[in-house]
Amino acid sequence: VWPEHWWGLCREIGDRIARLLGGRPGTVQIQPNASVALGVVASCFDFGEGQRRRIITSALDFPTTGYVWEAQRRLGAEVVIIPSEDGITTPLEPILDSIDENTLLVALSHVSYRSSHRLDPRPIVERARGVGAMVLLDVYQSAGVLELDADGWGVDFMIGGTIKWLCGGPACGYLYVRPDLLSRLEPRLTGWFAHAEPFAFDHGPMRYDATARRFAQGTTNVPALYSCRDGLRILLEVGLETIASESRRRGSWIVERALERGWRVNSPLSPDERGGAVMIAVDRPGEVAERLRRRRVLADWRPGVGLRFGPHFFNTDDEVREAMDLLAALTA
The missing domain is CATH 3.90.1150.10 (Aspartate Aminotransferase, domain 1)
Incomplete structure (x- = not known):
């Protein structure tokens, strides 16, 4: 059943999600959940080399964000958490002021799980690009209910899951990767699905697939893919x-x-x-x-x-x- 049904289903669901994110086909890899998706991104970087070690997050991000990036401190990451004075909004100016030549990644929620505050990613991406930093958006609270523009905004990564607005079930997360990064990053959190020829069962050095599948790990949760298939279809039909x-x-x-x-x-x-x-x-x-x-x-x-x-x-x-x-x- 893998070659006849399930293998193509992973790509089909990923491409449906990519359309809802405003991304191109082939830019989304299904993940077990958003926490794993964030961990995959973190595993692409070496925090022990060079001056770019700063990760910028906010106090209104979902707890997973803080847990994952705090764990990277042990590997040399510097984590900056932008506070929220009112507990509802994350001011833009402190975010922009904290982005400099030492920044590796700005990782923020597009919409806060706590207050529904929405950030405009465009000035953040512009500032990050100016100093050579990357941007990750957690779109769990916005994908499926807001119009997103991954390609136009120029964000490097998006993570989320199919519960909530995407009308799917649990255990089906996703990771969007900007097209020109697909062949450049090599995540340490990996598995046989990420191999260029997984059914060759090669025991040699890892050869990453050239597509978004290089960000996969082990066997996909196939029932989770079916649980969100029709919900995604309906969302695309409604628009x-x-x-x-x-x-x-x-x-x-x-x-x-x-x-x-x-x-x-x-x-x-x-x-x-x-x-x-x-x-x-x-x-x-x-x-x-x-x-x-x-x-x-x-x-x-x-x-x-x-x-x-x-x-x-x-x-x-x-x-x-x-x-x-x-x-x-x-x-x-």
Whole structure:
């Protein structure tokens, strides 16, 4: 079944994701999850040589980012974490000021998991290019609900997974690599799938594949590929322009209703600075989320910021309105 079905399925799913990222075919390799994808990127670099050892991240990135880059300190990496004064936004200027000739990689969340704050990658990429640094975006919270432009932005890497906005299941992450880097990087975190001729079962020195497959490891989780196949197809059929427009409209409506009711919104109020989710502060958010779930309203929550509402393209305006009315009743 490998040559007849599964081998091509890896490429098919990768190319569908590449389209949603605004990238070219052949630039995405499926990964076990986003944590492994980030680890693969880290394994491409030698932090013990030269002056470029600085990794720039932010306090609003998902914890995995911090864990992976902190582990690289043992190999010689210098890790700079850009703080957030309000716990909601990451200011652009400190990011740009921290990028210099010692910077190897700027690794940031495009949209924060904590607050839905969205960064504009263009000035970051421009600054990084000017000093010879690379840029990685974690797009877990934006791919599938916002229009992305991997090729146009010029980012070097994107990582994410197919849960959330991409309408897939768990254990299916991905790694996008800028086309001209595909044949230049040799990750230490590797496996037989990354070999140029994996079914030759060659025990000699590693010969990396010339495509994005060089960033693979072992056997792919095939059921995970099937779990996201149709969701990706539907997203492409509906179109990201339509999806992003609806998300922007409904997110703005949620913000307006929340402010009218006197609720604190722990997300940027402007849709230009926000992803697809809106965070609303409530007391005991975990308990409220469970009470909502019992009434068939599915909302996530995060410590310190509250409930996370993220209507997608398949939700209706009536459903969004019902969710807000129910939240008002539960918190009255």
